[in-house]
Structures are given as C-alpha cells and as structure tokens.
Amino acid sequence: MHRLSFQVTAALLMGLTLTACSKPSEVAVGPRDQSVPMSSMAGFDPARFSGRWYEVEAYVPAGASCVMGAVTFSPQKSGDMIVTEGPCADGAPRRGVAMRTGPGRFTFEGDALWVLWVDQSYDAAVIATPTGKAHVLSRALTIPADKRRAARDILTWNGFDISGLTSARRK
Template sequence: MHRLIPFLLALAACSSEIPLPPGTVPVYRDTSVPISSIALFDPARYAGTWYEVARFPVAFEKGCVGTTATYAPLPDGGLSVVNLCREGALDGPVKRIEGRAEVTGPGRLTVTFDQVPFLSSPYWVLWVDEGYRTAVVGVPSGRAGWILNRDPQIPADRLAAAKEILDFNGYDVSKLMTVPQGAR
C-alpha cells in the first residue's frame, strides 16, 4: 500500500477540478474555447475495456504504459471503473486503481476512486465513433485528455478524427503523447 501513496497523492493533485495555484499543473486546453460532451452517449455501449493510445502528460500516469480502463454497468446506472497501467515497461509491475463513474449528463461522468474517496473529477466523453471503437475524453479544466481505443492499435483515420475533436475543443494536440501498448 505504501507504494500506492505517491500515486494516489499525484492523482488527487492532478485529476481533481479543485483550483490549484497557477503553474502547478499544466493545462493543455484553451479554456476560453467551449468544450462539449457527446449528446448521444450510451453508457452500456461504453462499458468494456479501452486501451489508452494517447494522452496529455499528467503526473498520476508518469511512466505508465500499457494503460487500460475497464467500465462495467452497475445496477444503479453508474459504471464501475478499473484503471490499470504498467510501470515503466510493458512487462513492468501493474498499478491498479478502482472506482465508479456516475452519469451526470449526456456524455458527462463524475469519477471517484475507492483509494481517494474525497476526490471526484469530471470526465467528459467528447466523441465516440459510431461503432464505439474509439473515444475522446477530456476535462473542462484542460488538465487532462485521452484518446481511447478498443484495440491496442488505432487506425490512422480514427486517430486523426480523435485529434481533430481535441483540437476543436481547444486542446493543444502538439502536447499529446502516444502511449505504448502491447499486442492484444
């Protein structure tokens, strides 16, 4: 558990929407640009495992590769969340954090993690392709953003579309980093 404490503290500092002193956490989005979540979001179709193929650098994921997020429907309409990543290398030790996501509006979730019960963070699904194979997620503050895919490798056309969605929502896509994934 003591190895998880720095991870949880970094998570608390970086993923929350609690105002922090200027310069403390990088912001990757021009917050003067309106941000919008997907109107026709279907939590049941969103359930399952997503591979993080690209993200903006955040302290709580520093050194993470092979990152996945798995969602499962809960009886109350929420979703359980299990995030996994490998530390440093695709064969490195696994970090795991569990929580839940509450649907708070169309394409809008509030995520809390069991290990950090006092913290919740808005998680907006900005876009999902028609087949629910690729998703773009952001946060209104612009402190984080992700491109997720159902498979470890994403086709070039869907990656380009995902980057366009981030750009449209004010994100500086030049700061986006590719996340190494192993073969499925």
C-alpha cells in the same frame, strides 16, 4: 419603454451578480484553452461503451503516478459506471465509481470526466476533463489513421493543443 429598459437592466445586473457569486472554475492542468467551450456526447450509450479500452494517446501531466494504459468501464443500472484503470506506479489498478452527472458526463475521483466522442462502431473514443486531461482510447492496441485524425479533430474543437499528445508505447 422605460419599463422594458428597467427589466433588461435588472436582468443584466442579476446575471452579473450570479456570475460573481458562482464558484471559481476548475484550475487548468493541461494543454486546453479554457476559453473554448467543451461539450460531451449527448447520444452517449453506456452499454455500448462498456468493456476494455486501451489508451493510444494522452496528455500525461508531469508527476502523474498512474498512466492509464488500459481501462474497463462497467455500466450500472443507476447510470453510473465502475471504472478500473491501470497499471499505476505501484502496479495495482485503480478502481472506483464514475458517477453520472449528465449525458456523457461523469465525476470520477473528484474530477469531471466527459466522453467527447465515440466513433459509430464504438471502437474509438476521446475522454477528457474540462481542466485539460485527455485520453484517446481504442478497443485495440492501435488505432486506424482515420480514427486518430477524428479524435485529434475533436480534441482541437474542444480547445486542446494536440501538439502535446503523447502516444502510448507498447512492448
């Protein structure tokens, strides 16, 4: 009995020590409750996700120099993706490599980028960062009401306050 209790106590102390030594969590920049666990899409298919997407809703951080508008994903054999987004304030698109870190998870320009949801037909999606940036994407310039509701439900499930979403304005 004492041996079991010692093992449990030792395990708890080790866990607390590891937690104390772990790097601090990323700083929140958006309307996301950091206490809510966020999950990426385990069955994410990069080949089906590839191509052009339009941002239909997003959290636009104050002072953002690049409002996405549209983004193109091009999967690589390595599992990474080439991302071209824009337009940015300077009129030039941004392009870079999103390095795969797990199922539906990438690192792009120093930030974690997670695919939270894609509908069955891969026509609507939600991508976000654990720090609070999020984008509702569609293959078309608009998104059907049922898919918009589903995207918002996914954001809520992952700790986002959907009242802060901004709809993309198209001319």
